[in-house]
Amino acid sequence: MSTATAESRPYHHGDLSRALIDAARKILETEGPAALSLRAVAREAGVSPAAPYHHFKDKAELLEAVAHEGWHELDAALSKARGETDNARDQMTNLGVAYVCFARDNPALYRVMYDRSRDKDALPDQLKDDGAYCQVRDTIAENSGGRATEIDLELATIAAWCAGHGLAEMISFKQFAPLKDLLGGEEAFLRAVFEHLGMFAKVIDRDPA
């Protein structure tokens, strides 16, 4: 019984790597990061606890693969948000809101993404090369009208990333619920906080004060 389905299955199970990643993500979504054990992933995928070790060096490497998918999806979300307007300044706000919403809607995945980065002391390379980070930098560059130096651009991008990440982590804390209601919902709250950051003011407004 070589292939149980029409798809070409390279070996015994089929694409177990893929199945393991999917199983991990399902557990993350339904039970949260605390429940994400390698044994649970194997169970979910219907294989023995030792099976994953033929596809991933250890648990960390599986999580790495999950995180990698997460960064790609964040990238896609930012691309979409950026494309929804031509006004460069609105693009910036949209990027920020989209970033935070991604983190809010995929909290466990977002956690895994940064936990893996922390363990490596480095954000993923794809971020620097052509990923989400570059979209933020490019948008800032367009806002600056060519007046900003390379260093200014880099610093403003880091600043924006910090603000987005910080807000993404704060947004879930229930302290802010009253403020959200008062402002008319979560997105309004997000936009208000972003405004109060006076984000990128130095690059965009560029008056030396």
Place this chain on the structure above:
Amino acid sequence: MSTATAESRPYHHGDLSRALIDAARKILETEGPAALSLRAVAREAGVSPAAPYHHFKDKAELLEAVAHEGWHELDAALSKARGETDNARDQMTNLGVAYVCFARDNPALYRVMYDRSRDKDALPDQLKDDGAYCQVRDTIAENSGGRATEIDLELATIAAWCAGHGLAEMISFKQFAPLKDLLGGEEAFLRAVFEHLGMFAKVIDRDPA
């Protein structure tokens, strides 16, 4: 042999709660969060693995106590930084730098502090009542010269906290090492990023644009 030392020891070991917290912090500092098991803490304190359960409901409650100390120490660090200048605007920058430096110098403790908050979906109460958060808000209020509404103040404080937290998490990533060198060190890097946030611009500069 009731009291082995001059101090009054309530029971067998002495103040085991205290010893456990100290042991946990020592392990955090020397081996990092991953090595912080309850058994390791008990081992470090010289008691059996079950002993901690007479002082803390479970592992989470011990970590809660550790986190609580962390917030107090962060509070003290911010107080000190704020007191080092009278210029309100400098106070703001000093607060930001002090916050990030605390996180950089106590990375494992900082991690535990926020991990516990996430599990509870809430920042510690002490933050709202008279702690670090209020110091930031008060400083912003002084900067605004009474022109800011309550909501503006709250939003600006959240924005500042997000930026600080975000930067605290980013600072360790090795990608930014070249930029740090280029700017003449880590603190210069910190200050540059804070500047690029145009932080609190809306509250402080208050020109409607």
Place this chain on the structure above:
DNA sequence: GCACCAATCTGAACGCCGTCAAGATGGTCT
């Protein structure tokens, strides 16, 4: 068709973990 190899998976085991129940220990109070 068949033998063989390498890739893949299983089963059992190791040491670690968090937690709990039962019992030993030693202050404290009367």
Place this chain on the structure above:
DNA sequence: AGACCATCTTGACGGCGTTCAGATTGGTGC
């Protein structure tokens, strides 16, 4: 002295990440 109770130890349970020997399977060369 004796009772009491907080404290600590011992031993156990199930779950974890990981390893390893061996079984199973798919593809390759004859």
